[in-house]
Amino acid sequence: MAELVKLTIDGREIQAEKGALLIEVARQNGIEVPAFCYHEDYSLQAACRMCLVEIEKTPKLQVGCTTPAAEGMVVRTDSDIVRTARKGTLEFLLTNHPLDCPVCDKGGECELQDMVFRYGAGESRFVERKHHVDEKQWSPVVYFDAPRCILCYRCVRACNEGMGVGALGVGNRGAISEIIPNHDDHLECDECGACIDICPVGALTSGSYRYQTRPWEMEHVGTICTHCADGCKTTLGVRNHEIVRGNNRDRSGINDEFLCIKGRYAFDFTKHPERLQSPMLRTEKGYQPISWSKALAIVATKFSTVKLAGGRFGVIGSNHTTNEENFFLAKFARQGLETKNIDHHRTGDLAAFFDALSGKNNVLATTADLYQAKAVLVVGADLSQQHPFLAFQARANVRHHDGHIYAVTTGEVREDQQAVASVRVEKGGELAGVESLRDKLKAEGDLVIVFGDAVQGDVLRKLVAFGDSLGIPVKYVCLVDYSNSRGAFDMGVTPKDGGLSREQMLAAADLDVLWVVGANPLKNAQLASKNAFVVVQDLFMTETAKQADIVLPAASAYEKSGTVTNVCGEVQKLAQAIKVMGPKTDLEVMGLIAKEMGLDLGIWLPEKVFAEIRKSVHGYNMSQGQLAVGPAATMPLNGRVAALPGTIQSSGDTLFTSGSLTRYSGILNSVMEAPGQLYRGKGQ
Amino acid sequence: MAKQLYNPPSPLETRILSKRFGLEGSETLDVYLANDGYKAFLKAKEMAPEAIIEEVKTSALRGRGGAGFPTGLKWSFVPRTSPKPRVIVVNADESEPGTCKDRLLMEYDPHQMIEGILIASLAVQAHVGYIYIRGEYRYLVEAMDRALEEAYARGYLGKNIAGTGWDFDLYTHTGAGAYECGEETALLDSLEGKRGIPRMKPPFPAVAGAWAMPTLLNNVETFSAIPPIIRDGGAAFAALGTPKNGGTRLVCISGHVNQPGVYELPLGFPMMKAIEEVAGGIPGGKKLKAVVPGGSSCPILRADECDIAMDYDTLAKIGSMLGSGGMVVLDETTDMVGFALRIMRFYAHESCGWCIPCREGTTWMKKILTRFHEGQGRREDIALLGELSKNMLGRTFCALGDAAALPTISIVEKFTEDFETYLARQEVMV
Amino acid sequence: MTFSPQLEQRFAKMLTRYPEGRTRSAVIPMLIYAQDEVGAITRDVIEEVAKRCKVTPVQVDEVVGYYSMLHRKPQGKFHVQVCTNISCLLVGGEELYEHAKKKLGVGHKETTADGQFSLEEVECMGACSWAPAVEINYDFHHHVTPEKLDQLIDGLRKAH
Incomplete structure (x- = not known):
């Protein structure tokens, strides 16, 4: 426990940790000290001078953002002199500000507006000519309007310290200083838009959102990003049932202020023109739209007939659909269709993972653990590309807690910049690489090991044995690719107990029905069974859908409720942002097929299905109330987990790809960095 | 044989x-060497660091850079037993x-400064130093490089200096045009290859300066004063000046005087005597209007305030x-509005832009004064200039805001009649 | 890109001056010397200096914008810098600058059509006691009168 000091702020006696910054102490006690440049996550600047406070026995006003609390200090944050100083600073700020609030994207949620409203003067004494610079487009997603910029340097720090990219700098000097991009007139970066979210004014604006709407015309729906497995919260701005922006300005998710390009911009697939609007039936004249009732009848009849005839089913589930949908699908397959042939595209060896951890406590790392642990070891993954939020957590850990990062990878990764040690290995040499770090790792207080698909089966077991042998607390993250990869496994969308794996289903010559719910297994594969009746539920006419006999249009994650489980096993709730006409949620589609078949699989409302999950899925006994307030972590199994047939392979998505969704996101395709590559400098 | 100086010396x-x-x-x-060179270093080599300090x-x-901080005290702040290597920056x-003035010390007597730096290196136990020279002084980078080369060749820099076993490396480093880099922490950022933005203090450079190493940073003239101090004793140097204001300093007299120039005068030298006798008085028998006592950032003095001794206190x-010793003499014909404008144009040009009040305040005032x-x-502009200056004063990140505010406040307050004259002239024209 | 052998030698030495791993310190000296040779800080110079000093191009770009002696556009072969700051102002610095504008036919930070001369009104360059002062490239000229400036410029014109 840190030493406590007593000080007085605005006449109130306050206890604070010695050395805590006055601005924080004041805010924690409900005393507002305004600031632009201060941001608790990033380095101190003392540049905006808004947080000046009066301290007794100190001749000059002091900035609250860098002055540590000390015993006996008497601080005033609201004296005449402080108010005059704030007013003066705001007056200075507005001299070159264009005051184009009526057309500015930020109008209504602008910190400068708020500050001027609260602390500023009603009129300006500035009668001179303002300095003007034209607006610049730095990338498809980032625009910069220099005159609006107040030079708080938050964007520069977010990019440099937070993202580890360092794409922004400060150019020129004095009153014509301005933020500059890393490549002369444009940005080459993660295109994450963190600079836009963190901008207190409308200087940095989003290519997709700018001039679209006013903030107060939108509804703001916080949900979970549907792309990678990290489970970031994204707040979707919705106007007239259209998503117009994604952001994270309220920082209420597990991801704090983090979002990547996918979470912030790649919601645009929902309004892609090729989005399926009605069920499609393959006919001699190609696909023809048919009604839902007809489509459901066709599918139900086919399923019932094949089941009755003792035919062979193959069911492939999704990495993106909800836990409820995956659970219902597994139940449908096993109970309704009486088949064990159910699987999904597995991107990490969770079976071996849970088996290796069986019986151990406290070994599943949460996303918060990557921020808290003394050390993080990344094995066989390009974390910043594949799991950008986990990478962000590790960077924040270094920044805030002097945490240590280690990387054992086949090529250069961003983690190298901060790593205590980086080991380059050939594929397959990961364990040897990890072993070479043994002495260093042993000296760490505790460790989180994050590993990719190169670590599976025995190698995974050996890695856990290595962790056990270090003699320090070790937690693990088994990386998987997509928003609900983890949930698909947990919900039993796996060929356990002797079912066919995904590859085996595709290779089986006698398959009678292939039912694909939210997956694209035929993207790079052929279906061996020529006579199989193929049913596909999807948003788009994917490679798999194009081989289907019937395609049922599905709702996306942003159009439904339910839960998903992230890479760390944290269960979070989706919130429906928009309603769509035509597509239905996969849960509803499955429920209706079951009804049509006369099956009793229970009520297909997400809450009802989740109640079943609580009862029957290990580690998921969490209440809706718990889920309503934040993520709930799952727990490891206690008991052996049998190995599953089939291959396990990550898709190797980068920051700018998202599996089959990639091609339907205009934004992901518009940035010059796309599609990106893993492991820069690999093999050099 | 004497060589031609920029200005003739004064008796x-x-x-x-x-x-x-x-x-x-x-x-x-x-x-x-023929004129007392390196006597002080050899003497200092026999002294303990504490004794030198x-x-x-x-x-x-x-300190002769402008802030006037006691040099010995500054040296004592450098943790000379720190496990981190110490760095000297000039x-x-x-x-x-x-x-x-620093120009002359480097141009005419570079070895005196080098010896001063060497003595400082003993005092703070440093083995490397950098001379940060403003970009416009390229000829001095070259002159210093020649002097350093000679010192290295003759064993007065490098390993085992003058056979004493002491090692010290010294390099020049050029700036590229930025007044702000005269602020010591901005200078350090510049030395590290960055924009010259001042740093937050603490930590002070003595503890974490160049490359986060303990750093002793002094002005050219300060280092140049060290050899005579060590050679002849601190007391002798102190005795030249007034209490707490030891020694002599190079005073740069410019503006409306007959013999402008750089003159070495003891601290406490009467200002009027400097103007009238050392610098030969005001041309054309004109009357004194004002004096900038120590560089443009100092509050200006009215003629009736100038009958004083020139020392810090x-x-x-x-x-x-x-x-900084830059004394600018203004005769009665000087237009103070134009003068204030020129000062503000300078600070607006040189504001690094880091903090809001200085960045926006200097530019705003420049615009007002231009108009x-x-x-x-x-x-209302007259009062506005004063108020805006006060809105900057003491509220900026570094002292540049004060440097712009202080002379402006003093000019607006002490020479309001010049501003009134402008307004009156406008009325006539209307 | 490569520079002249002399400059390459200077840069090689420069990079060894600073403590281990602190090559960023060479950015500013390297830029100004490169500018002297290349004529301006081009994008290529920025990328090259970044590579040599092991920093990112934007870190170099930030510096280029900050320092007033670093220029992105080529200056004249002779860069005439006239000081008009206070000490010079009092003894004819502004008149001298106005004269220089007329003499060269260009304004602040402009270059003559033949590329021979560029003009800049500069801040105090440390010649206050010998004002008014002019610096042409890196050469100081003190107590400059309009006539003396004419002679200087004409002399340079003739010699080249």
Whole structure:
């Protein structure tokens, strides 16, 4: 426990940790000290001078953002002199500000507006000519309007310290200083838009959102990003049932202020023109739209007939659909269709993972653990590309807690910049690489090991044995690719107990029905069974859908409720942002097929299905109330987990790809960095 | 044989630091050695670091860059037993308008400064130093490089200096045009290859300076004063000046005087005597209007305030500063509006832009003064200039905001009639 | 890109001056010397200096914008810098600058059509006691009168 000091702020006696910054102490006690440049996550600047406070026995006003609390200090944050100083600073700020609030994207949620409203003067004494610079487009997603910029340097720090990219700098000097991009007139970066979210004014604006709407015309729906497995919260701005922006300005998710390009911009697939609007039936004249009732009848009849005839089913589930949908699908397959042939595209060896951890406590790392642990070891993954939020957590850990990062990878990764040690290995040499770090790792207080698909089966077991042998607390993250990869496994969308794996289903010559719910297994594969009746539920006419006999249009994650489980096993709730006409949620589609078949699989409302999950899925006994307030972590199994047939392979998505969704996101395709590559400098 | 100086010396000078100025070959090591060179270093080598620092404290030497901080005290702040190596940095970024003395010390007597740096290296136990020279002084980078080369060749730099077993490396480093880099922490950022933005303090450079190493940073003249202090004793140097204001300093007299020039005068030298006798008085028998006592950032003095002794404490007492030694003399014909404008144009140009009040305040005031100067002034501008200056004063990140505010406040308050004259002229024209 | 052998030698030495791993310190000296040779800080110079000093191009770009002696556009072969700051102002610095504008036919930060001369009104360059002062490239000229400036410029014109 840190030493406590007593000080007085605005006449109130306050206890604070010695050395805590006055601005924080004041805010924690409900005393507002305004600031632009201060941001608790990033380095101190003392540049905006808004947080000046009066301290007794100190001749000059002091900035609250860098002055540590000390015993006996008497601080005033609201004296005449402080108010005059704030007013003066705001007056200075507005001299070159264009005051184009009526057309500015930020109008209504602008910190400068708020500050001027609260602390500023009603009129300006500035009668001179303002300095003007034209607006610049730095990338498809980032625009910069220099005159609006107040030079708080938050964007520069977010990019440099937070993202580890360092794409922004400060150019020129004095009153014509301005933020500059890393490549002369444009940005080459993660295109994450963190600079836009963190901008207190409308200087940095989003290519997709700018001039679209006013903030107060939108509804703001916080949900979970549907792309990678990290489970970031994204707040979707919705106007007239259209998503117009994604952001994270309220920082209420597990991801704090983090979002990547996918979470912030790649919601645009929902309004892609090729989005399926009605069920499609393959006919001699190609696909023809048919009604839902007809489509459901066709599918139900086919399923019932094949089941009755003792035919062979193959069911492939999704990495993106909800836990409820995956659970219902597994139940449908096993109970309704009486088949064990159910699987999904597995991107990490969770079976071996849970088996290796069986019986151990406290070994599943949460996303918060990557921020808290003394050390993080990344094995066989390009974390910043594949799991950008986990990478962000590790960077924040270094920044805030002097945490240590280690990387054992086949090529250069961003983690190298901060790593205590980086080991380059050939594929397959990961364990040897990890072993070479043994002495260093042993000296760490505790460790989180994050590993990719190169670590599976025995190698995974050996890695856990290595962790056990270090003699320090070790937690693990088994990386998987997509928003609900983890949930698909947990919900039993796996060929356990002797079912066919995904590859085996595709290779089986006698398959009678292939039912694909939210997956694209035929993207790079052929279906061996020529006579199989193929049913596909999807948003788009994917490679798999194009081989289907019937395609049922599905709702996306942003159009439904339910839960998903992230890479760390944290269960979070989706919130429906928009309603769509035509597509239905996969849960509803499955429920209706079951009804049509006369099956009793229970009520297909997400809450009802989740109640079943609580009862029957290990580690998921969490209440809706718990889920309503934040993520709930799952727990490891206690008991052996049998190995599953089939291959396990990550898709190797980068920051700018998202599996089959990639091609339907205009934004992901518009940035010059796309599609990106893993492991820069690999093999050099 | 004497060499031509930029200005002839005055018989009223006390030439301690400048005693070799004018000697033929004064920039060479031979001439330096023949004229007391390196006696002080050899003496210091036999002294404990504490004793060197004590001697400097005794001398009452105060930083000659402008802030006037006691040098010995500054040296004592450097943790000389720190496991991190210590670094010496010489501030040769002479940029304060009105100041042109460090040029001479480097041009005419580079070895004196090198010896001073070496003595400092003993005091703080440093083995490397950098001379940060403003970009405009390229010829001095070259001159210093020649002097360093000679010192290395003759064993006065590098390994085992003068056979004493002491090692020290010294390099020049050029700036590229930025007044702000004269601020010591901005200079350090610049030395590290960054924009010259001042740093937050603490930590002070003595603890974490260049590359986060403990750093001793002093002005050219401060280092140049060290050899005479060690050679002849701190007390002798102190005795030249007034209490707490030891020694002599190079005063740069410019503006409306008959013999502008750089003159070495003891601290406490009467200001009027400097103007009238050392610098030969005001041309054309004109009357004195004002004096900028120590560079453009000092509050300006009215003629009736100038009958004073030039030392740090006396100037502070009357609300101004001795600053960097740049004394600018203004005769009665001087237009103070134009003068204030020129000062503000300078600070607006040189504001690094880091903090809001300085960045926006200097530019705003520049615009007001420009308009006023062009005959578009408003009566309320006079008060506005004062208020805006006060909105900057003490609220900026570094002292540049004060440097812009202080002279402006003093001009607006002390020479309001000049502003009134502009308004009156406007009325006539209307 | 490569520079002249002399400059390459200077840069090689420069990079060894600073403590281990602190090559960023060479950015500013390297830029100004490169500018002297190349004529301006081009994008290529920025990328090259970044590579040599092991920093990112934007870190170099930030510096280029900050320092007033670093220029992105080529200056004249002779860069005439006239000081008009206070000490010079009092003794004819502004008149000298106005004269220089007329003499060269260009304004602040402009270059003559033949590329021979560029003009810049500069801040105090440390010649206050010998004002008014002019610096042409890196050469100081003190107590400059309009006549003396004419002679200087004409002399340079003739010699080249």
